[in-house]
Amino acid sequence: MSFTLRSVKVPPNSVSLEEARHRVFDFFRAACRSIPTIMDIYNLQDVVAPSHLRSVVAAEIRKHSSVTNPKVIDMLLFKAMEELNNITEHAKQRHHIIGQYVVGREGLLQDTGTKDQGASDFLKEFYKTNYF
Amino acid sequence: MALKAALLRHVRVPVQTLNPGLSLTLTGAKWGLPSLRWMSSHDDHLSKNEVTERVLSVVKSFPKVDPSTVTPEVHFQKDLGLDSLDNVEIVMALEEEFKLEIPDKEADKIDSTNLAIEYIYNHPMAG
Known part of the structure; x- marks a missing residue:
């Protein structure tokens, strides 16, 4: 799997937005089809469902949905392909995958809500970030 | 060939007559049904109802979809408000x-x- 993906050459730039769009969908399909392999090599069966990983990949793509420049889309696709390659050839460890894609942006320390109930809103915001 | 068949018939008959217990196991329910081919994948294509049911359950379990709006004729982007991704x-x-x-x-x-539903029902490898 990893070597077949690696042997793919960097494609020429997309001529139009439509072509770039198609490439994004092709990448999404490739990523979805490699999810079973990924779950296998990182032992994710009891941590996450394939559908959740699919949604995470879709969410990562949707983050850049406002980009309309085909060159920028190509660059993002290149980075996405690089990331997928690294994951499928086991260049990462299990906690990378779990931290980045299973637990997600909320971070590993999830607030379960019991310990700082008495704190003011200001303090809660302050614990999260001092930029507000 | 004819000789072989005759010989086999000749050999098999005494076994059945002499040992009914053995013949029962050989021609019992497991081996005696010529219409049912064991380990064959010919007759297991999905029924239309099953395909419909499973397709609908997949669509309903999609997080952005309200399960009550899903019907067998629903259009993903026009009716369910989804985008191309x-x-x-x-x-x-x-x-x-x-x-x-x-x-x-x-x-x-x-x-x-x-x-x-139409595509999956007509697909020979759907399982």
């Missing part, structure tokens, strides 16, 4: 559910539950 995601979920690999050109055409 969600559409691809649903098709990939269907691929996983039915253990298929739908080629990209055909996957692009699947944009409603009706088309998805």
Whole structure:
């Protein structure tokens, strides 16, 4: 799997937005089809469902949905392909995958809500970030 | 060939007559039904109802979809308010559910539950 993906050459730039769009969908399909392999090599069966990983990949793509420049889309696709390659050839460890894609942006320390109930809103915001 | 058949018939007959217990096991329910081929994959294609039910359950379990709005004729983008990426995601979920690999050109055409049911029902490898 990893070597077949690696042997793919960097494609020429997309001529139009439509072509770039198609490439994004092709990448999404490739990523979805490699999810079973990924779950296998990182032992994710009891941590996450394939559908959740699919949604995470879709969410990562949707983050850049406002980009309309085909060159920028190509660059993002290149980075996405690089990331997928690294994951499928086991260049990462299990906690990378779990931290980045299973637990997600909320971070590993999830607030379960019991310990700082008495704190003011200001303090809660302050614990999260001092930029507000 | 004729000799072999005659010899086999000759050999087999005494076994059946002399040892009814053995003949019972050989021609019992497991081996005696010529219509049912064991370990053959010919007669296991899915029924239309089963395909419909499973396609609908996949669409209903999609997080952005309100399960009560899903019917067998619903269009993903017009009726359910999904975008093209969600559409691809649903098709990939269907691929996983039915253990298929739908080629990209055909996957692009699947944009409603009706088309998805039709495609999967006509696919010989759907399981």
